[in-house]
Amino acid sequence: MVAVKGFGTSALTDHQLTRIVCRVFDLRPAAIIDHLQLRKVSYSETSSYGHFGNLLFPWEDVDKLETLTKTAREIVAATDASDPDADPNDTGGQIHDD
Numbered sequence: 001m002v003a004v005k006g007f008g009t010s011a012l013t014d015h016q017l018t019r020i021v022c023r024v025f026d027l028r029p030a031a032i033i034d035h036l037q038l039r040k041v042s043y044s045e046t047s048s049y050g051h052f053g054n055l056l057f058p059w060e061d062v063d064k065l066e067t068l069t070k071t072a073r074e075i076v077a078a079t080d081a082s083d084p085d086a087d088p089n090d091t092g093g094q095i096h097d098d
Helices: 014-024 029-035 043-047 065-078
Strands: none
Touching: 014 065
8 A cells, every 4th residue: 555645735635646656656666676776776885975966876866757747747637526536635545446
């Protein structure tokens, strides 16, 4: 189960955010390891001078930005007033249909 919380800081509902993340990211452990190339990490490089903002590291790359934006637009467009997903108090949580 995956749940994404906006904590009141997002224009999207928690349910919409959860659907976007589940659709864009493969959250299986092996897929995360492969995508972030975690088997090839040079620990000496990550321990020196920090790693935040260093594009040498795959986890700092924003390669999913366009896909996230496109998916968010699709999900928002698909949400209408009669859809239970449109409830702004819906916290998402159990998403099994995507």
